[in-house]
Every structure is written in C-alpha cells, then in structure tokens.
Amino acid sequence: MTIHSMTGFANAAGECGSKRINLDIRAVNHRYLDVQFKMPDDLRHLEGSLREKIAAAAARGKIECRIQVQTAAAGAAALSVNHALAAELAALNDKWRGEFGGLGKLTVADILHFPGVLAAQSEDEETFVLAVQSLLDDALAEFSAARAREGEKLKAHILERLSAMDGIVDALSGQFPSLVQVHLDKARARLAEAVANIDEDRLKQEFALFMQKADVDEEFSRLKTHIGEVRRIVTEAKGSIGKRLDFLMQELNREANTIGSKAIAAECTQASVELKVLIEQMREQVQNIE
Known part of the structure; x- marks a missing residue:
C-alpha cells in the first residue's frame, strides 16, 4: 500500500x-x-x-x-458556412441582375456578411x-x-527516525541497570558522610521507594509498542492514516517526557531530549499525510 x-x-x-x-x-x-x-x-x-x-x-x-x-x-476551424443559404443568395443575385439591370454583383464578402451565412460552430x-x-x-x-511520490518520501523520513528512536531506547535500556547502581553508590557515599553508621536495610528500603518512582521500564515498553505501531501503519498504509499517526505522536511525546521527568542520570535526560527531537520531526511530517 x-x-x-x-x-x-x-x-x-x-x-x-x-x-x-x-x-x-x-x-x-x-x-x-x-x-x-x-x-x-x-x-x-x-x-x-x-x-x-x-x-x-x-x-x-x-x-x-x-x-x-x-x-x-x-477562423476556419471555428466557423461554419451555411452553403445552402450562400448558394441561394448567389442565385437570387444573378436572377435579379437579369431583371434589374442596375443591380451590382454580390461579392464573396457581401454574401459572408449576410446574417446566417457565417456563424461560430456551436458546441x-x-x-x-x-x-x-x-x-x-x-x-x-x-x-x-x-501525492504518492511525496508520500514515499514522508514514509522514508518517518521510518528513519523510528529506527533512531529504537536505537536510543535500546541503548538506554541496556545502560539502565548500571546507572541505577551508580546512583545507589553515590547515595551511599553521601549518607556515609552524614552519619557514622549506615543502616543498610534502611538504605535499601529508601532506595526501593525511590526506584518505584524512577522506574522507566513501563515507559520503555510503551515507547517500543508505539514505535512498532507507527512502523506498522506507515508500512501497511491502509486508507487515511494521518489522524492515527498524529495521535501516536502525542503518545510517543508523553512517554519521552515521562522518561525525562524520572531521569536519574544525565544519560536519561539526554535520551529524553533526543527522543523528543525525533518525535517533533516526525510530527511535522505527519501533518502532511492524508
């Protein structure tokens, strides 16, 4: 399609x-x-x-x-001549010139100017x-x-950015466990400076609560689902798809914003920004799709 x-x-x-x-x-x-x-x-x-x-x-x-x-x-192609009327006029002229000696001979121009002899062809x-x-x-x-040729260009534009988004999400997903550990180590070090003894269990409880708020696995999953759906729609292209794509751009942007708001490291913030740039580039092109 x-x-x-x-x-x-x-x-x-x-x-x-x-x-x-x-x-x-x-x-x-x-x-x-x-x-x-x-x-x-x-x-x-x-x-x-x-x-x-x-x-x-x-x-x-x-x-x-x-x-x-x-x-x-x-002109010749746009005009029609009433030959019967022209012949009748010429015959009358010959007849009347014979009966009335003072009459002049009609010219071709005289006959053509007679009403009904020359007329524009009717459509x-x-x-x-x-x-x-x-x-x-x-x-x-x-x-x-x-419109189909332009649509193919739009399709290529969107698929290229979807692939880039896949790469960002996959990379961040792979980094996330180590980012979490780094964040835990930093939190432990800061607490060590503040108190002589660290209650490891309490630290883990607090960190578990924090991770519930910072966990972006669900956002990663929804992003991948939306990316797959956009790719399916532009590949199959059944009927008018512009409105559906516009809705999915909003959903993609929402997940990218959530990742940014839950950022526990600069890598998360950077990924959120890159995702939103790609989504905005797609959204601009989606506005052109039927």
Missing part, C-alpha cells in the same frame, strides 16, 4: 471544438476534505459530479479545482461535459501519482 501526502498539484489541458479548457488541481493540508471550485458560472451544474470524482481520489486536504475555458479566435453540450470530465480524470491521475 502507498502513503499519500495531502499536498499536490496537477494540470490537464485540451480542446473541444472552438474551446480550450485548462484544469488545475492543487491541495494543501487540512483536517478534513474541503473541495472548492473556481470555474465559469455556466459550468456550475457540473460541480456535483466533479466533486464526487475528487472525493473518490482524496480523503483529506483542502483541494482547489480551477477550470478556465477560452474561446479560440474566429455540443454533452461532448463538452465529457471533455471536462475526461480532463479531470487525467489531472486526478497525475495528482494521485504526485
């Missing part, structure tokens, strides 16, 4: 008779799907069907669809509608491909 970014742009253009149609689709981040159209008023009746096409291709994002229609300059409404819908299909195909 593929991750899709919410940002993207695509363009499609084509001609239908004497009309040139230009269609743009651009999208930015948005909490929900918000589709807006900018197009001529005489195309407003198509908005419903066009909106359905866009909604089928995107689940989230603020999407603007701009349609511009231009009429080609009048077939159904053909024009199909042309607009076809251009939207083309634009949406490119739009989805562009």
Whole structure:
C-alpha cells in the first residue's frame, strides 16, 4: 500500500471544438476534505459530479479545482458556412441582375456578411461535459501519482527516525541497570558522610521507594509498542492514516517526557531530549499525510 501526502498539484489541458479548457488541481493540508471550485458560472451544474470524482481520489486536504475555458479566435476551424443559404443568395443575385439591370454583383464578402451565412460552430453540450470530465480524470491521475511520490518520501523520513528512536531506547535500556547502581553508590557515599553508621536495610528500603518512582521500564515498553505501531501503519498504509499517526505522536511525546521527568542520570535526560527531537520531526511530517 502507498502513503499519500495531502499536498499536490496537477494540470490537464485540451480542446473541444472552438474551446480550450485548462484544469488545475492543487491541495494543501487540512483536517478534513474541503473541495472548492473556481470555474465559469455556466459550468456550475457540473460541480456535483466533479466533486464526487475528487472525493473518490482524496480523503483529506483542502483541494482547489480551477477550470478556465477560452474561446479560440474566429477562423476556419471555428466557423461554419451555411452553403445552402450562400448558394441561394448567389442565385437570387444573378436572377435579379437579369431583371434589374442596375443591380451590382454580390461579392464573396457581401454574401459572408449576410446574417446566417457565417456563424461560430456551436458546441455540443454533452461532448463538452465529457471533455471536462475526461480532463479531470487525467489531472486526478497525475495528482494521485504526485501525492504518492511525496508520500514515499514522508514514509522514508518517518521510518528513519523510528529506527533512531529504537536505537536510543535500546541503548538506554541496556545502560539502565548500571546507572541505577551508580546512583545507589553515590547515595551511599553521601549518607556515609552524614552519619557514622549506615543502616543498610534502611538504605535499601529508601532506595526501593525511590526506584518505584524512577522506574522507566513501563515507559520503555510503551515507547517500543508505539514505535512498532507507527512502523506498522506507515508500512501497511491502509486508507487515511494521518489522524492515527498524529495521535501516536502525542503518545510517543508523553512517554519521552515521562522518561525525562524520572531521569536519574544525565544519560536519561539526554535520551529524553533526543527522543523528543525525533518525535517533533516526525510530527511535522505527519501533518502532511492524508
């Protein structure tokens, strides 16, 4: 499956008779799907069907669809000649010149200027509608491909930071027993300076109470679980995943903060800071995911 970014742009253009149609689709981040159209008023009746096409291709994002229609300059390809009327005018001119000697001969320009002889080709409404819908299909195909390419970059970004987080958690987990022992030794030394005799049992009891407050095994476990879940979501990428990832970023940040607040050594504090930096980097990118 593929991750899709919410940002993207695509363009499609084509001609239908004497009309040139230009269609743009651009999208930015948005909490929900918000589709807006900018197009001529005489195309407003198509908005419903066009909106359905866009909604089928995107689940989230603020999407603007701009349609511009231009009429080609009048020319041979854009004009039609009423040959029957032109022939009738020429025949009448010949007949009347024979009956009325003072009449002049009609020129080609005279005939073409006669109302109804020369007219712009009328567009077939159904053909024009199909042309607009076809251009939207083309634009949406490119739009989805562009968002998928950007999504792959976001996926790589997130997976890279998840691996870094795994490394930090594993390293700190491995160091933690020795950090605890160092902390115990320091506490024993400080107490030795304050009292002549140390009650070893009392010291262990106090230290056990402290460790209950400073124990981060649960935070390590939840961090690993959340990291695994984020990795699973971005790898499988089923449907719209941005909101789920955003929630998990909050959970990851909460555990990293707790590790920092329970720090018994500089290594814990440093690990908490590094984790939060990585989480923030991911969170910024998650905001772009559909």
